[in-house]
């Protein structure tokens with residue numbers, strides 16, 4: 001009997017639980033069960049998770065560097081983006097297509113004479129303009145387009161989506177069919193067509209106004225974004241509002257006597273805020289990418305204003321002899337788009353884990 | 358006009374439109390002519406299978422849904438769209454799902470304080486905080502937890518938060534929609550006892566909804582049994598327990614476990630055959646007909662009305 005029990009206990013494949021390993025919980029331990037973990041707010045919790053994500057941290061650092069360079073760089077470097085290099089007040093024709101850190105013949109003379117000049121860190125382009133300034137300025141333009149296009153998309157999408165979602169019923173049905181139609185248009189083709197059409201019709205309309213400085217292309221770019229790209233955002237926000245409306249806490253608020261205005265302000269907006277932020281962050285790279293692409297095929301910003309896409313386009317001709325002129329704007333585009341996408345993904349994982357699938 | 362009853366529900370109806378194919382619509386009769394009354398400080402239990410319309414009764418009663426027909430009187434005064442905001446201070450609701458009924462972006466303090474904010478029931482921030490802390494104490498929540506978010510709490514604690522929110526406006530009547538069915542069995546008893554304590558302290562009346570007769574029997578003064586949108590039997594809790602008359606109630610009672618193996622073995626369990634008919638396609642006459650062992654010709658032709666069988670015991674069945 002005794003022997004049997006011992007053998008039973010030693011059976012390595014047995015799944016029986018050894019009761020002697022368990023003890024009753026003491027009062028103290030029971031009390032510990034009641035104590036809750038440290039309180040975290042939703043925002044703090046999300047930030048903590050974001051900071052633990054190495055890709056997100058990398059993208060934040062990367063973006064900080066690029067944005068800082070694009071904002072401060074052109075102010076520090078004593079050349080303008082449209083300025084041709086000149087020495088002693090005279091245009092320096094020898095400063096064409098310089099390699100990085102190279103001086104032109106005229107500049108070399110000045111330096112030999114004991115003066116100090118700012119180096120052309122990335123050389124110059126075929127019109128004797130400092131390339132680094134152009135790249136930095138182009139980055140600035142791309143960022144500007146990215147932010148404002150995303151903002152435009154956000155505003156239109158938010159208004160449209162929230163009206164559709166909150167009204168529901170037939171209004172929702174009609175509004176969403178319109179979205180479906182716009183969604184089904186091949187967007188690249190539409191962007192090109194619209195840009196071409198707008199370019200010819202807009203040019204006379206804005207002549208002489210402030211808008212003319214921005215350039216027709218830039219304006220038509222924003223119109224294209226405003227017309228086409230808001231649909232995804234509108235759909236997303238409508239879906240969010242529909243699902244939030246279904247939650248019992250909305251009903252609970254109604255049961256306490258709250259009016260629609262209160263419910264939208266206190267419950268619906270706070271609950272879809274994170275999704276709105278995240279998808280806006282993801283909209284920026286898509287806008288930057290579209291702008292670069294349009295500029296690359298010559299429908300983007302107006303010369304002499306550079307953008308990353310038009311710089312890459314201009315560099316195509318000398319690709320064999322000056323490959324860095326193509327590679328550098330391309331790398332900046334890649335870094336920007338990649339960082340924003342990684343940041344958006346990181347934000348989504350940190351703030352809205354439900355959205356991951 | 359004063360009345361003996363705090364809440365009177367008369368022939369309440371709630372039909373939901375359901376589209377059946379392109380441009381075609383039928384009505385889903387979730388609640389079809391329900392009447393009952395509740396006295397101040399009383400608990401009416403409402404039982405029935407899942408999907409029989411219990412939640413819909415509670416929500417229509419509180420005008421969270423616009424009723425298709427019928428009338429609700431609160432304190433003898435008909436509830437209309439116009440006076441409902443004011444009346445919400447008198448009637449509140451505790452929801453079925455403690456997870457989706459609390460806004461995840463709000464702290465406990467703000468959740469419980471929401472009814473106070475909506476009705477502007479305080480003059481200073483300090484007064485608001487005092488009221489909230491008092492409510493938290495009332496439902497057994499630790500005052501230190503006021504600044505926490507709902508997701509940090511267990512199901513039982515969340516349900517307590519929901520109860521505190523319902524109590525914030527000092528209501529006279531609370532609809533408790535299956536407040537414990539989402540909770541662990543071990544916690545159910547605690548929460549049910551808390552409901553009873555609160556009733557003793559505050560004198561609120563409850564409409565206590567559950568699909569579990571055991572819990573309802575414990576807390577209710579009277580019990581109403583629902584089947585497919587209609588009340589089939591309503592009686593005092595003890596009366597219903599000892600002398601159930603409707604075949605549906607009898608089968609429900611036979612399924613309640615009794616903690617005595619001898620009795621359990623002797624007892625015959627009546628297992629209902631067949632499924633609950635879809636509320637969109639109900640049998641003619643008595644809705645229970647398709648599963649009733651005593652069904653006769655008459656049951657198919659005409660729907661039985663609730664009728665008094667003495668002792669305040671009402672039954673809707675042709676069979677006596």
Ligand SMILES: Nc1ncnc2c1ncn2[C@@H]1O[C@H](COP(=O)(O)OP(=O)(O)OP(=O)(O)O)[C@@H](O)[C@H]1O
Pocket residue numbers: 373374385387405406407408409410411412413414453568636
């Ligand atoms: N808003 C609505 N629109 C359409 N149909 C609904 C709606 N709410 C409920 N129903 C339908 O009404 C019927 C009754 O639902 P209800 O939620 O009242 O049941 P219940 O008794 O509370 O069930 P449970 O025990 O599962 O909570 C169901 O068939 C349900 O599908």
Ligand code: SF4
Pocket residue numbers: 604605643644645646647649650651652653656661673674675676
């Ligand atoms: S009326 Fe007829 S079918 Fe309905 S419960 Fe009574 S006996 Fe059964």
Ligand SMILES: [Mg+2]
Pocket residue numbers: 411412413453534535
């Ligand atoms: Mg329910």
